[in-house]
Amino acid sequence: MGTVEFAGVSKTFGGKTVVQALAEVDLRIGEGEFVALLGPSGCGKSTLLNILAGFEQLTSGSVRFDSRAISNPGPDRGVVFQEASLLPWLTVWDNVVFGPKVQGVARSIYEPKAEAILKIVGLEGFKKALPVQLSGGMRQRVGIARVLVMEPRALLMDEPFGALDAQTRLSMQQLLLDVWQKLKTTVLFVTHDIDEAILLADRVCVMSARPGRISREIPITLPRPRSIDDLTNPAFIQFKAAIMTEMRGAHGAH
Amino acid sequence: MPLAGQLSSSLLAFILPVSLIAFWQLSGTNGVIFGGALPTPDRVWTAWVNWAFGTPTFGLNPYVGTWLQNVIFSAERVAKGFLVAIATGVPLGIAIGWSRLFAKLVDPTIQWLRPVPITAWLPISIAIFGIRDFGAIFLITLGAFYPIVINATQGARAVDKNWIRAAQMMGASQAATLWRVVLPAAMPSIFTGLRIGLGIGWTAVIVAEMVAVKSGLGYVLWDAYYVGRMDIVLADMVSIGLLGYLSDRLIVALSGWLLTWHRLQSFNQ
Numbered sequence: 001m002g003t004v005e006f007a008g009v010s011k012t013f014g015g016k017t018v019v020q021a022l023a024e025v026d027l028r029i030g031e032g033e034f035v036a037l038l039g040p041s042g043c044g045k046s047t048l049l050n051i052l053a054g055f056e057q058l059t060s061g062s063v064r065f066d067s068r069a070i071s072n073p074g075p076d077r078g079v080v081f082q083e084a085s086l087l088p089w090l091t092v093w094d095n096v097v098f099g100p101k102v103q104g105v106a107r108s109i110y111e112p113k114a115e116a117i118l119k120i121v122g123l124e125g126f127k128k129a130l131p132v133q134l135s136g137g138m139r140q141r142v143g144i145a146r147v148l149v150m151e152p153r154a155l156l157m158d159e160p161f162g163a164l165d166a167q168t169r170l171s172m173q174q175l176l177l178d179v180w181q182k183l184k185t186t187v188l189f190v191t192h193d194i195d196e197a198i199l200l201a202d203r204v205c206v207m208s209a210r211p212g213r214i215s216r217e218i219p220i221t222l223p224r225p226r227s228i229d230d231l232t233n234p235a236f237i238q239f240k241a242a243i244m245t246e247m248r249g250a251h252g253a254h
Numbered sequence: 255m256p257l258a259g260q261l262s263s264s265l266l267a268f269i270l271p272v273s274l275i276a277f278w279q280l281s282g283t284n285g286v287i288f289g290g291a292l293p294t295p296d297r298v299w300t301a302w303v304n305w306a307f308g309t310p311t312f313g314l315n316p317y318v319g320t321w322l323q324n325v326i327f328s329a330e331r332v333a334k335g336f337l338v339a340i341a342t343g344v345p346l347g348i349a350i351g352w353s354r355l356f357a358k359l360v361d362p363t364i365q366w367l368r369p370v371p372i373t374a375w376l377p378i379s380i381a382i383f384g385i386r387d388f389g390a391i392f393l394i395t396l397g398a399f400y401p402i403v404i405n406a407t408q409g410a411r412a413v414d415k416n417w418i419r420a421a422q423m424m425g426a427s428q429a430a431t432l433w434r435v436v437l438p439a440a441m442p443s444i445f446t447g448l449r450i451g452l453g454i455g456w457t458a459v460i461v462a463e464m465v466a467v468k469s470g471l472g473y474v475l476w477d478a479y480y481v482g483r484m485d486i487v488l489a490d491m492v493s494i495g496l497l498g499y500l501s502d503r504l505i506v507a508l509s510g511w512l513l514t515w516h517r518l519q520s521f522n523q
C-alpha cells in the first residue's frame with residue numbers, strides 16, 4: 001500500500017518557450033517510506049510531485065501508484081501545498097471535513113476522526129476560526145489535518161514549511177516526525193532545505209536542473225524516532241556534508 | 255473608528271445634499287425657480303406628504319395617497335426581474351468561466367448583444383408582451399443580466415488553481431468543485447455584478463413604466479410631467495433615488511454577512 005514507481009518520466013511544458021522540466025526520471029518509493037526530493041528551485045521537484053498527484057500529465061514514461069497508472073487527483077494521495085491553500089470561506093472544521101463530506105462519508109464516521117486529528121495538530125480550540133484568522137503555521141496544520149482525515153496511502157508535500165519562519169518550521173517538522181512515527185504512511189516530501197530533508201527522510205533524492213533529473217539518492221540511516229535535536233547530531237552533520245558536496249557537484253555540472 | 259469619529263464622518267455625508275437643497279430653496283421666489291419651471295423643496299415636500307399619506311380619492315386625483323402602491327409596483331418588478339437575472343446570469347457566468355468550450359459557444363453572442371441598450375429592446379418587448387408586467391420584467395432582467403453574467407465569469411476565471419486542485423485531491427467531483435469551490439470563490443465578484451445589475455434594474459423599471467406599463471414610479475413620473483405636476487416629478491425622482499440606495503444597502507449588507515472571509519482577507523493585506 002502506497003508504493004510509487006516513476007519510470008523514465010519526462011515532462012516538457014509547451015507554450016511560447018518550451019521547457020523540459022523533467023528528463024527520464026526513475027524513482028521508486030516503498031510502502032511506508034519517507035522520501036525527500038531536494039534541489040534548487042526550478043529543478044522540477046513540484047512537477048514530479050504534481051504528476052504523482054494527478055495535477056499534471058507526463059510527456060513520456062510511466063508513473064504507477066500501487067501498481068496502477070495515475071489519471072486523476074484523488075484522496076488516496078493527500079497533497080499538502082506550500083501556502084496551505086485552504087478554502088478561505090470555510091472554517092477550520094469545514095476545511096478539515098471537506099474531503100470526507102464530498103466523498104459522501106457518514107458524519108458519524110468522519111466527525112470523531114476529524115476531532116482526533118485536530119487534537120493531534122493542536123487546533124481543537126480553533127474549529128470555528130477562518131483560515132485568514134490563523135498564523136501561517138496554524139494554517140499549515142489545517143492543511144495537514146484535512147489530508148490526514150482522509151487516511152491517504154501516500155502524503156505528497158510540496159515545500160509545506162517553506163513559507164514559515166525558522167522557529168515555526170522546527171515545530172512543524174517535529175509535528176510531522178511525530179505524526180509519521182505513528183502512521184508510517186508513504187511520503188514524498190519536496191524541499192530545498194538540506195537540514196529538513198535529512199531530518200525527515202529515509203532517503204534523500206538530490207535533483208539537478210535543466211533538465212530536471214535525480215542526480216543521487218542518499219539513504220539517511222539516522223535512527224528513528226527522530227526529533228529536531230538530531231539537527232546537531234554528528235552523524236547528521238556527516239550526511240549534510242555529503243549532500244552539500246553532491247549538490248555543489250550537481251551545480252558545477254553546467 | 256471611535257464613535258465620535260463615526261458620527262462626524264456620517265454627518266459629513268449630509269453637508270453636500272443639505273446645502274444643495276438649501277441653495278435650491280433660497281434661490282426660489284413664491285415657491286418656484288427657473289421662472290416657474292421647477293418648484294422649491296418645501297412644495298415638493300408638501301406634494302410628497304400628500305401623495306404618500308393623503309386619503310385616496312379613487313381616480314379623481316392620482317397623486318393623493320397612492321405613493322406606497324406605486325413604490326410596491328416598481329419594487330416588485332425590480333425584484334422579479336433581478337431574481338430572474340441572478341438565476342440565469344450566475345450559473346451561466348460560472349459555466350462560461352469554468353468551461354472553455356462553453357465560453358467559446360456562448361460568450362461571443364453575449365458580447366454582441368450587450369451593446370444593444372435596454373431602451374432599444376422596448377419595441378420588441380411591447381410587441382411580444384404587450385403593455386403588461388412581463389415587458390417591464392423582461393427589460394429589468396435583460397439590463398441586470400449582463401453585469402451579473404460578466405462578473406460571475408470573471409470570478410470563476412480568477413479562482414486560485416490550488417483551491418481547485420485541493421478540492422479534486424480531496425475527492426470532489428466536477429459538480430462538487432463547481433458548487434463548493436468555484437461558486438463561493440467567485441462570490442465577491444458576483445456581488446459586484448449584483449450591485450451594478452440592481453442599479454441598471456432600477457433604470458430599466460423606470461424606462462419600462464414610462465412606456466410599457468401603466469403603473470409604478472416611472473409611469474407616475476411621466477404622467478405627472480404631462481399634466482405639469484413638477485412637484486410630483488421631483489418627489490418621484492427622490493423616491494427612486496431612495497429606493498435604489500436602500501436596495502443597494504441591502505445587497506451590501508448581505509455581502510458583508512456572506513463574505514466575512516473576504517472582508518477579513520482584504521483587511522489583512
Ligand SMILES: Nc1ncnc2c1ncn2[C@@H]1O[C@H](COP(=O)(O)OP(=O)(O)O)[C@@H](O)[C@H]1O
Pocket residue numbers: 013014015019020021039040041042043044045046047048
Ligand atoms: N505550467 C508550466 N508551464 C511552463 N513551464 C513550467 C510550468 N510549471 C513549471 N514550469 C517550468 O518547469 C521547471 C520546473 O518547475 P518546478 O517543477 O516548479 O520546479 P521546482 O518545484 O523544483 O522549483 C521550471 O523551469 C519552471 O519554470
Ligand SMILES: [Mg+2]
Pocket residue numbers: 042045046047158
Ligand atoms: Mg516548487
